[in-house]
Amino acid sequence: MSGPVERVGAAALDRLRAARDLWRLYVSTIAGLGRALARRRDHAGPPRGELGRQMFHIGNRSLGFVIVTLGFIGMVVTFEACLQLSRVTGDYSTVGGQMIRLVISDFGPTLTAMMLATRVGAGIAAELGSMKVTEQIDALRMSGVLPVDYLIVPRFIASVLMTVVLTVIGTLVMYGAGGLTAWRSFAVNPSLYFDISLVRPRHVAIGVLKAVAFGAAIPIVAGFCGLRARGSSEGVGWATTAAVVGSSFAVIALDFVISAAALWVTGGDL
Amino acid sequence: MSALVLTHVTKRYGTRLVLDDISLELARGARLGLIGPAASGKSVLLKLVAGLEQPDAGTITVLGDTITRPHVREVDLGELRKRIGMLFQSYALFDFLDVAGNVAFPLEQRGGIPAAEIAERVAARLRAVGLAGSERKLVGELSGGMKKRTGIARATVADAELVLYDEPTAGLDPVTTQKIYDLLAADQQRTGASVLAVSSDVAALAELVDEIAFLYRGKIVYRGPARSIRDAPDPLVRQFVRGELDGPLTEAIG
Ligand SMILES: Nc1ncnc2c1ncn2[C@@H]1O[C@H](COP(=O)(O)OP(=O)(O)OP(=O)(O)O)[C@@H](O)[C@H]1O
């Protein structure tokens, strides 16, 4: 009945509609943030302590994961850089300075957020997806609760805060692990490697901006996938996979956009 | 004023036409039962009335408010929904809360009700459905019947003006079924709420409601007094209610 053209058209329309719904979820999360700030204490809303619980979930569960991953990558990257330098100039004086800039404004936030996208994204999508397919979301709505306010907003705030915190930790670990590697394997003097005089405020600003953007994107994309889950447990599985893929992709896309914007704003002088 | 008005409501899922141009009215304080074969759209109809799903065509007015788009957005439905009690067919209990937490939820979300009063009302409700002593049990620890009764307690705790029951007693033993129907009837007497109840237990349903409507192939093909539903003039309804194997229903299903 439907030819290939119709099917491609329908798929494209579906994508467009999904993009629109994702944008709407983002807007209503921001609106929900406003509602949460304006809400009286005795009034309805998420249970007391929900934000703390979410922060603990995100932060505590991912801390070790982030430390190990960024530590190892820091070692590998520094080792490779030193190895290349040893074959060319043998001058290691710039390794630390280049490394800190790269880690602060790119590797730190991006790698941390990639880790969180898998872990936190999957968790949020599975949780909200199973609530969706068991009609608990509908039951929330019947009590006059907006699922966005009750479920997404606390996870959104917690994710933004914890992504920034974990990015700081991840950045320090990655930089530190790199310094350790340079010192042990190539005898680079730590006082030379840990020289941060080349770091400018704009590098830190870009890093923080990225961490905030990634931390905001992950719960929105994952929550969106969870709330769209259909059917039964299979639907939850699909939603979880989509959330991991989608939020990882969002991190990479945002990384590109923010880096490009930063280059453009500074006129290439980063 | 009517508790509920549906005009020319149509609902599709994909190519399947579930509700086909349904018009229905329910007066304030009236009690209507809804019966029909499996997958005839009874639960879908309740969800449309609750505003949880949007119809493809037609308008729905609940307690004086039109809830179909483009008249209303999700954000505006909250206050109206607090006046509606709903029992889901699959319970839809919050698994992050215990039994008492589930029942207390609608009251807590109203805001402004003192905690002591909430606790008291929840305890009374749980006693009424026979769940005293199970307050601290988690949803995962409950039997099917206990879940159903928790759902009933949650749907009725806030004294709603309109109650929607989807299979209030499916899966309960006969004695508990009778107790639940007595409780629902007593509630309705006390609050004067309007009732829309879906049930396959037609005999018990007939004691709770004044009228019964028969949903068949997307249409309400019959609506008449509950007491005499077994002798309804429509042969389809008669056969369905009596559970006879020979008749127009079986021929139609083939
Ligand atoms: N969210 C949905 N997506 C797709 N199809 C749906 C959805 N909800 C219901 N349907 C379809 O609508 C039809 C009616 O479903 P509904 O749950 O209303 O049946 P019902 O009359 O309540 O049946 P039962 O007595 O078995 O509970 C079914 O064919 C079902 O597959």
Ligand SMILES: [Mg+2]
């Ligand atoms: Mg049903």
